[in-house]
Amino acid sequence: xxxxxxxxxxxxxxxxxxxxxxxxxxxxxxxxxxxxxxxxxxxxxxxxxxxxxxxxxxxxxxxxxxxxxxxxxxxxxxxxxxxxxxxxxxxxxxxxxxxxxxxxxxxxxxxxxxxxxxxxxxxxxxxxxxxxxxxxxxxxxxxxxxxxxxxxxxxxxxxxxxxxxxxxxxxxxxxxxxxxxxxxxxxxxxxxxxxxxxxxxxxxxxxxxxxxxxxxxxxxxxxxxxxxxxxxxxxxxxxxxxxxxxxxxxxxxxxxxxxxxxxxxxxxxxxxxxxxxxxxxxxxxxxxxxxxxxxxxxxxxxxxxxxxxxxxxxxxxxxxxxxxxxxxxxxxxxxxxxxxxxxxxxxxxxxxxxxxxxxxxxxxxxxxxxxxxxxxxxxxxxxxxxxxxxx
Amino acid sequence: xxxxxxxxxxxxxxxxxxxxxxxxxxxxxxxxxxxxxxxxxxxxxxxxxxxxxxxxxxxxxxxxxxxxxxxxxxxxxxxxxxxxxxxxxxxxxxxxxxxxxxxxxxxxxxxxxxxxxxxxxxxxxxxxxxxxxxxxxxxxxxxxxxxxxxxxxxxxxxxxxxxxxxxxxxxxxxxxxxxxxxxxxxxxxxxxxxxxxxxxxxxxxxxxxxxxxxxxxxxxxxxxxxxxxxxxxxxxxxxxxxxxxxxxxxxxxxxxxxxxxxxxxxxxxxxxxxxxxxxxxxxxxxxxxxxxxxxxxxxxxxxxxxxxxxxxxxxxxxxxxxxxxxxxxxxxxxxxxxxxxxxxxxxxxxxxxxxxxxxxxxxxxxxxxxxxxxxxxxxxxxxxxxxxxxx
DNA sequence: GAACTTTTGATTGACGCTCATGCAAAAGTG
DNA sequence: CACTTTTGCATGAGCGTCAATCAAAAGTTC
Numbered sequence: 001x002x003x004x005x006x007x008x009x010x011x012x013x014x015x016x017x018x019x020x021x022x023x024x025x026x027x028x029x030x031x032x033x034x035x036x037x038x039x040x041x042x043x044x045x046x047x048x049x050x051x052x053x054x055x056x057x058x059x060x061x062x063x064x065x066x067x068x069x070x071x072x073x074x075x076x077x078x079x080x081x082x083x084x085x086x087x088x089x090x091x092x093x094x095x096x097x098x099x100x101x102x103x104x105x106x107x108x109x110x111x112x113x114x115x116x117x118x119x120x121x122x123x124x125x126x127x128x129x130x131x132x133x134x135x136x137x138x139x140x141x142x143x144x145x146x147x148x149x150x151x152x153x154x155x156x157x158x159x160x161x162x163x164x165x166x167x168x169x170x171x172x173x174x175x176x177x178x179x180x181x182x183x184x185x186x187x188x189x190x191x192x193x194x195x196x197x198x199x200x201x202x203x204x205x206x207x208x209x210x211x212x213x214x215x216x217x218x219x220x221x222x223x224x225x226x227x228x229x230x231x232x233x234x235x236x237x238x239x240x241x242x243x244x245x246x247x248x249x250x251x252x253x254x255x256x257x258x259x260x261x262x263x264x265x266x267x268x269x270x271x272x273x274x275x276x277x278x279x280x281x282x283x284x285x286x287x288x289x290x291x292x293x294x295x296x297x298x299x300x301x302x303x304x305x306x307x308x309x310x311x312x313x314x315x316x317x318x319x320x321x322x323x324x325x326x327x328x329x330x331x332x333x334x335x336x337x338x339x340x341x342x343x344x345x346x347x348x349x350x351x352x353x354x355x356x357x358x359x360x361x362x363x364x365x366x367x368x369x370x371x372x373x374x375x376x377x378x379x380x381x382x383x384x385x386x387x388x389x390x391x
Numbered sequence: 392x393x394x395x396x397x398x399x400x401x402x403x404x405x406x407x408x409x410x411x412x413x414x415x416x417x418x419x420x421x422x423x424x425x426x427x428x429x430x431x432x433x434x435x436x437x438x439x440x441x442x443x444x445x446x447x448x449x450x451x452x453x454x455x456x457x458x459x460x461x462x463x464x465x466x467x468x469x470x471x472x473x474x475x476x477x478x479x480x481x482x483x484x485x486x487x488x489x490x491x492x493x494x495x496x497x498x499x500x501x502x503x504x505x506x507x508x509x510x511x512x513x514x515x516x517x518x519x520x521x522x523x524x525x526x527x528x529x530x531x532x533x534x535x536x537x538x539x540x541x542x543x544x545x546x547x548x549x550x551x552x553x554x555x556x557x558x559x560x561x562x563x564x565x566x567x568x569x570x571x572x573x574x575x576x577x578x579x580x581x582x583x584x585x586x587x588x589x590x591x592x593x594x595x596x597x598x599x600x601x602x603x604x605x606x607x608x609x610x611x612x613x614x615x616x617x618x619x620x621x622x623x624x625x626x627x628x629x630x631x632x633x634x635x636x637x638x639x640x641x642x643x644x645x646x647x648x649x650x651x652x653x654x655x656x657x658x659x660x661x662x663x664x665x666x667x668x669x670x671x672x673x674x675x676x677x678x679x680x681x682x683x684x685x686x687x688x689x690x691x692x693x694x695x696x697x698x699x700x701x702x703x704x705x706x707x708x709x710x711x712x713x714x715x716x717x718x719x720x721x722x723x724x725x726x727x728x729x730x731x732x733x734x735x736x737x738x739x740x741x742x743x744x745x746x747x748x749x750x751x752x753x754x755x756x757x758x759x760x761x762x763x764x765x766x767x768x769x770x771x772x773x774x775x776x777x778x779x780x781x782x
Numbered sequence: 783g784a785a786c787t788t789t790t791g792a793t794t795g796a797c798g799c800t801c802a803t804g805c806a807a808a809a810g811t812g
Numbered sequence: 813c814a815c816t817t818t819t820g821c822a823t824g825a826g827c828g829t830c831a832a833t834c835a836a837a838a839g840t841t842c
Contacts, residue, residue, distance in 0.1 A: 007828060026790080036830045041791075058839095064788025065838040149741060159741060206621050218707065222613045229709025230597050233741045236706045241699065241737055243634045243647065252739065256634065308632065312703050315627045317621025318608065346632055348541060348643065350550060350624045398799060417819080427801045432820075449810095456809040457819025 011043045013386035023056035023069035051076040077140035080125045083174035083367030092368035093132045101132045113165035122178035141182040143371030155185040193219025195370025200361040206319040211326035262302035281327040288331035303338020311346035325360030403776035404514040413458035414447035433740045442467040468531035470766045471516045474758030483759040484523045492523045504556035513569040532573040534762030536582035546576040584610025586761025597710040608776035653693035672718040679722035694729020702737035716751030
C-alpha cells in the first residue's frame with residue numbers, strides 16, 4: 001500500500017502554522033504540531049507544489065547538513081483591492097502579505113452609479129494585474145471599500161447618503177461577473193481600520209481607528225476582528241453629541257453633532273466666517289501647514305472635540321491602540337494633540353495606562369491594504385485553504 | 392480488523408452539531424454531517440455513554456419503525472456559579488443549559504478579603520452540589536463574577552476600587568485548590584451581560600447591556616462574544632461625561648461624570664437635598680414604587696442622562712439589543728422610558744431601526760446564569776470536549 | 783581531503799479510522 | 813399478518829498517519 005495522496009484538512013491545518021510568515025524547518029513543524037516527520041514532509045510537498053509555501057533560507061548548521069526552511073509564500077496569489085471615495089479611487093494589486101505590488105490613483109465620480117464605476121474599476125484592475133505580471137487566474141479575490149454603509153455579508157450598500165444609484169446594488173455579483181473572483185465589500189473607514197491594524201498593530205487585541213476628513217467615522221477592532229455592528233453601521237461618530245457647542249445645528253436635524261463641530265467641512269466654514277476663506281478639508285490642511293493661526297486653533301479644538309467623544313469610546317471599548325487618520329490628520333500634530341489632551345483628561349487611568357494614541361502609520365495605503373486583508377483573511381482562513389491546494 | 396475504538400476529535404465535532412439542544416435522528420445527523428451511518432452510530436454511542444447525549448422522544452413513524460432521537464443532555468455535568476457583590480452573593484448550581492438547579496443568596500462582605508470570601512463560597516457551593524444531588528466529580532467548572540475589574544485570562548482582580556485585599560489575588564488557583572475544578576472569573580456586569588444574552592438574545596449578534604445601580608456599568612457582546620477590552624475594563628460608563636450638568640463634581644476628580652449625575656447614589660443624594668431622605672438605590676426604588684413624584688422625576692431624568700451616553704454607545708457599537716438592568720431598573724418603566732427617549736432622539740435612524748431597548752429578561756439570575764455560561768462556553772467549545780469523553 | 787554529523791527523500795508494513803454493504807432483529811403501521 | 817423503516821452488528825476495502833529504516837545530500841571539523 002502506498003502512502004496516501006493528500007489530506008486537504010490536515011494540510012490546511014499545517015498551513016495555518018505558517019501563516020505568520022516565519023520560516024520553519026521540517027523538524028520544528030513536526031515538534032510544534034506533533035505530527036510524524038513523514039507526514040509533515042508530505043504535507044510540505046503538497047503546499048510547496050501549490051505555491052502557498054516556498055523555500056526560505058537555510059538555517060544554521062549544527063554540525064551536519066543544514067536544514068532547509070519553508071515559509072509562507074506571499075506571491076502565491078494576488079488580491080485586487082479598491083478604496084473608492086466620493087471623487088477618486090485608489091486601486092492596488094497586493095500579494096498575500098497585503099503588500100502593495102502596483103497601485104494607481106483614479107479620478108472618478110461615485111455618483112455615476114455602480115455599473116460605470118465598477119466596470120472602470122474592473123478594467124483598470126485587469127490592467128494593474130498585467131502590470132504586476134499576473135493575470136486573473138492568480139486572483140485570490142477582490143476587496144472593495146465604499147464611502148457609505150455596506151451590509152458586509154451581502155456586499156450591498158445600505159442607504160448610502162452620498163452614493164446615488166448604489167442602494168442595494170449587488171456589488172459582489174457584478175464584480176464576479178467581470179473578473180470571476182470572490183469579492184468582499186465594506187465601508188471605507190472599516191477597511192482603513194483593518195489595514196492599519198493588520199499592518200502595524202496586529203499583536204494588539206483591540207483597536208479604535210478614527211478618520212477625520214469631510215466627515216468623521218471610526219472603525220472598531222475587537223479580538224483582531226472588525227466589529228461591524230448589526231447594520232454594518234458600527235463606528236458612526238459623526239452624529240454623536242459633543243458635550244458643549246450644543247447650539248450648532250447639523251444637517252441631520254439634531255444639534256451639537258460632532259460632524260457639525262469638528263469635521264473638515266465644519267472647520268472650513270468656521271474659517272470662512274472668521275475671514276479666512278476655505279471650502280474643504282484640503283484648504284484647512286493647506287492653511288494649517290502654512291501656519292495660519294486660526295486654522296491651527298480650529299484644528300486643535302476639533303481634536304479636543306473629537307477627543308471628547310473618543311474618550312467615551314475608550315471607556316466603553318477599552319482599546320490598547322487609538323489610531324487617528326484622514327485628511328485632517330495631515331495638518332501636522334495639532335489634531336492628534338487635541339485628541340490626546342481630551343482623551344487623557346476624560347478617561348479613567350485604568351483605560352489609558354496602556355493606551356497608545358498614534359497617527360496612522362499606513363498613510364494613504366491603509367484603505368487598499370485593508371481591502372486586501374479583508375480578502376486574505378477570508379480566503380486563507382481555516383476551511384477555505386483546501387480549495388487552493390488542488391490547483 | 393475490528394472497527395476503531397474512538398476518534399475524539401471527530402466525536403467532539405459531531406457533538407457541536409447537537410449543542411443547540413434540538414433532538415435529532417441518526418439519519419438526520421448522517422445527512423447533515425456527511426458521515427456514514429455506521430460512523431455516526433459509533434460516535435453517538437460514545438457520546439451516549441459519556442452522558443453528553445441522551446435519548447430523546449421517538450420521532451413520528453413514516454410507516455415503519457419510528458426513529459429514536461438523541462439530544463444534548465444538559466444534566467451530564469453541573470456548573471457552580473457565583474455572582475459576588477459588595478455585600479452579598481448569589482450562588483447557584485446550573486446544568487449545561489445554564490438552567491439553575493438550586494440557588495442560594497448569602498450575605499457576605501467582600502472587604503473580608505479573598506480567602507475568607509472564597510472559602511465560604513466554596514463551602515456553600517459544596518452544600519449546594521449535595522442539595523442538587525451531585526458532587527464535585529460532576530463539576531464542569533466554576534464561574535465567578537466579582538464587583539470590580541478582572542483580568543479575565545488570569546482570573547485576577549485588577550485594581551478593584553471596592554475590594555480591599557483582592558488586587559492581583561489568584562482566584563482560579565484558590566478555588567481550584569478547594570474544589571479541584573477549572574475556574575473562570577469576570578466582573579459582575581460582564582457576566583450579567585452574558586447571562587442575559589445567552590438566555591434570551593442568542594440569535595442576535597451584538598448586544599449592549601447596562602446595569603444601573605449604585606454605579607453604572609455596561610457589558611458589550613460582539614459577534615456573540617464578550618468584548619472585554621485590553622484591560623478587562625471595557626464597558627466602563629460611570630465616568631463618561633454627560634453633555635450637560637457639567638458642573639457636578641465626581642469622586643473621580645472630574646466633572647459631569649454619568650455616575651455623579653444618574654447613579655442610584657446620585658439620585659438618592661438629590662432626593663435628600665430636595666427634602667426627601669434617601670441613602671441608597673433601594674430607597675430610591677421604594678420611593679418611586681410608592682409614587683413619590685420627585686423620585687419618579689429623578690429616575691426618569693437619570694434614564695435620559697444614561698440614554699445620552701448610550702446613544703453614543705449605540706452609534707459606535709450598533710447593537711440590535713440594548714438591555715437595561717440593575718437595581719434602579721426595578722423602579723418601574725421610568726428608567727427605561729428615559730433611556731428610550733434619549734437614545735431615539737440622539738441616534739441616527741440607521742442605528743435604531745432594528746434596535747430593541749428592553750428591560751432585563753433574566754431578572755436577578757442574570758449574573759449566575761452568565762457565570763455558568765462563561766464556564767459552559769469554554770468547556771464545551773471545540774477542542775475542549777475531548778477530555779469529557781474518556782470518563 | 784577524510785571522517786563525522788545532520789537533514790532529506792524514498793520505502794515499507796502496521797495500525798486506526800471511515801466507508802459502503804449486507805443481514806437479522808426490533809418496532810412500528812395498515 | 814404483511815409491510816416498512818430503523819437499528820445493531822459484522823465485514824472488508826480504502827485511506828491517512830505513524831514509526832522505522834536506509835541511502836543520498838550537504839555541510840562541519842580535524
